[in-house]
Amino acid sequence: xxxxxxxxxxxxxxxxxxxxxxxxxxxxxxxxxxxxxxxxxxxxxxxxxxxxxxxxxxxxxxxxxxxxxxxxxxxxxxxxxxxxxxxxxxxxxxxxxxxxxxxxxxxxxxxxxxxxxxxxxxxxxxxxxxxxxxxxxxxxxxxxxxxxxxxxxxxxxxxxxxxxxxxxxxxxxxxxxxxxxxxxxxxxxxxxxxxxxxxxxxxxxxxxxxxxxxxxxxxxxxxxxxxxxxxxxxxxxxxxxxxxxxxxxxxxxxxxxxxxxxxxxxxxxxxxxxxxxxxxxxxxxxxxxxxxxxxxxxxxxxxxxxxxxxxxxxxxxxxxxxxxxxxxxxxxxxxxxxxxxxxxxxxxxxxxxxxxxxxxxxxxxxx
Ligand SMILES: Cc1ncc(C[n+]2csc(CCOP(=O)(O)OP(=O)(O)O)c2C)c(N)n1
Ligand SMILES: [Mg+2]
Numbered sequence: 001x002x003x004x005x006x007x008x009x010x011x012x013x014x015x016x017x018x019x020x021x022x023x024x025x026x027x028x029x030x031x032x033x034x035x036x037x038x039x040x041x042x043x044x045x046x047x048x049x050x051x052x053x054x055x056x057x058x059x060x061x062x063x064x065x066x067x068x069x070x071x072x073x074x075x076x077x078x079x080x081x082x083x084x085x086x087x088x089x090x091x092x093x094x095x096x097x098x099x100x101x102x103x104x105x106x107x108x109x110x111x112x113x114x115x116x117x118x119x120x121x122x123x124x125x126x127x128x129x130x131x132x133x134x135x136x137x138x139x140x141x142x143x144x145x146x147x148x149x150x151x152x153x154x155x156x157x158x159x160x161x162x163x164x165x166x167x168x169x170x171x172x173x174x175x176x177x178x179x180x181x182x183x184x185x186x187x188x189x190x191x192x193x194x195x196x197x198x199x200x201x202x203x204x205x206x207x208x209x210x211x212x213x214x215x216x217x218x219x220x221x222x223x224x225x226x227x228x229x230x231x232x233x234x235x236x237x238x239x240x241x242x243x244x245x246x247x248x249x250x251x252x253x254x255x256x257x258x259x260x261x262x263x264x265x266x267x268x269x270x271x272x273x274x275x276x277x278x279x280x281x282x283x284x285x286x287x288x289x290x291x292x293x294x295x296x297x298x299x300x301x302x303x304x305x306x307x308x309x310x311x312x313x314x315x316x317x318x319x320x321x322x323x324x325x326x327x328x329x330x331x332x333x334x335x336x337x338x339x340x341x342x343x344x345x346x347x348x349x350x351x352x353x354x355x356x357x358x359x360x361x362x363x364x365x366x367x
Contacts, residue, residue, distance in 0.1 A: 019238075023301035026240040030247060033307055039081050039239050040302055041316055043073040043295050046097030048320050049106055052328065053096075053113055057274045062113045064126035067093040071237070071269035074294035075200055076170070077101050078239040079264075082246035083168050088154050090138040090147040090169040093128050094200060094268070098170070103135035107327035116334035123337035145171065145180030152184065152193040159194065166194045166253045168246070173219050173263075174205020185261065189226040192258035196249045199261065200236065202268035203289075207280045220263035228261050236264025237294040240301075267292070 020027055031039065050068050057066040069076055076097030080089060083102075091098045100106060104120075111119035112130045120130035120139075131139030138154070141147050151167035158165040175181060176199055188195050199219045203210055216222065223231030230252070234241045242264060249260035267289035271278035302308045308316075 020301045020304055022304035023297035023299070024235075025238050025297060025301035026235075026244060029240040029244055031240065031243055033305075035081075036240070036302060037307055039078050039243065040295075040298050040308070041320070042077040042081065042097060042101050043239065043298065044313075044317055045100055045106070045320050046073040046077055047295060048317070048324055049096060049100065049109070052110070052324050054274060056110075056114065056328075062126065063115070064113070065273040065275065066113070067096075067128055067273050068268075068270040069094040069096050071289060071293065072200065072202060072266050073097050074239040074242050074298065075198070075236040075264045075266045078242040079168065079170070079198055079246040082243055082250050083166060086136065086163070086165055087250070088136045088138060088151065088165060088167045090131075090140070090151050090167065091128075092140050092147065092170050092172065092175075092200075094172070094202070095140075095170050096128065098168075099128075099137055102137050104132055104137060105327075106324060107330050108132070110324075110327050111331045111334055114331050114334075115336055116331055117337050118334045124342075143180065144175035145178040145184055147171070148181065148184035148188060148195070148197060151195050152188045152191065155194045156191060164194070164254055166196065166250050168196045168198070168250065170198045170200050172205055173199055173201040173203075173210055174208060174213055176219055176222060177205075177213055185222075185228075185259070186226050188259040189228050192256070194253040194256070195259045196246065196253055197259070197261040198246065199263040200266060201233075201263050202266050203285070204268050204272075204278075204281070206272045206276075207278075218263060220261065223261045226259075226261075228259055231261050231263070233263040233265060236266035237289075237292045237297060239294060239298045266294075 018027060019025060029036070046069060050070055053062060053066050054068060056062045072094050076095045080098035080101040083089060089098055089102050096109065099109065108119055112121055113126060115123040115126040117123050120132050129140050129142060131137040138147065138150055141150065147169050148171070151169050155165055155167045171181065185197060201210065201219050205213060218233045220231040220233045232245060234245050236242060245262055249262060253260050269289065299313055
């Protein structure tokens, strides 16, 4: 069976118990009881939202690609929980959870997937490529790696204004093979940009397994080449471990220690998108990771601590489902964009001399 490259537990020379018996969750955390319950709730929101998108895709109501983050809820939600209100995030296709934690209402996200005018892209992207700077969310960029440079630009500009803002972005292990990743991380490190980059090693990039992607033992080792220190590899299905690593990195970045990078080990439980049945994945690998489900593990841990019980989880889940149903009902009432407006916002209102042949695009109706 193909295995995760590195075990998630920190090395420990002592006898002190580092992880819970139930769920194997990191015990030492700065999160209070209420905060841990809140992180858990966000993970449930992430999963329920994911289920909804999957169903809507099957009903033909989502016509673009539908990207699942099933199994990556801890990596998305617990990391985003570690940034502040004024910080900025640049999520990728698996980070719906982070987008919701940062404050985008689920109905806006659903409206975007169902290409309605009342959505962040006004119905132009039936997908996840949308952001909203009112919540500090930069839209995912399709060209893999490019979000890192955008984040650097944002936080370096903030630094020039005297603001102590940090950016957090995620990148798939496959995307760390792009030239853009190397150029952008190098630039960020040289500029000491207050930026945190999390490599989400979910074992696959489309149909390419990690072994076909990188010969290094750990993706985090890429940090060495840029002089970035503390590039740990952690268990990405342990919400406390993800929170702790991100919080430490965010604090370091804010304190002026420069760009931070670390790797989380997790797993993409579905194919690349809903259209991909992922038949190339070995059954044993799938089963191994299903047994490491981040929600089940965190739930078991919270129950062991006595913070919640099965009834509490059922009640929480039912409430979240009802909210998502209500959001869907609202979205269904929203209009789809008028095709005649398709070029709005694409071209500058004034014709550039270089585009004198495009007169037909500048008719009044497109302005
Ligand atoms: C520069 C670039 N190359 C290729 C693609 C096509 N593409 C989109 S997602 C993807 C796989 C990404 O895998 P990974 O980075 O591991 O992220 P994951 O989907 O596993 O979260 C590819 C090849 C792209 N969008 N941009
Ligand atoms: Mg991947």
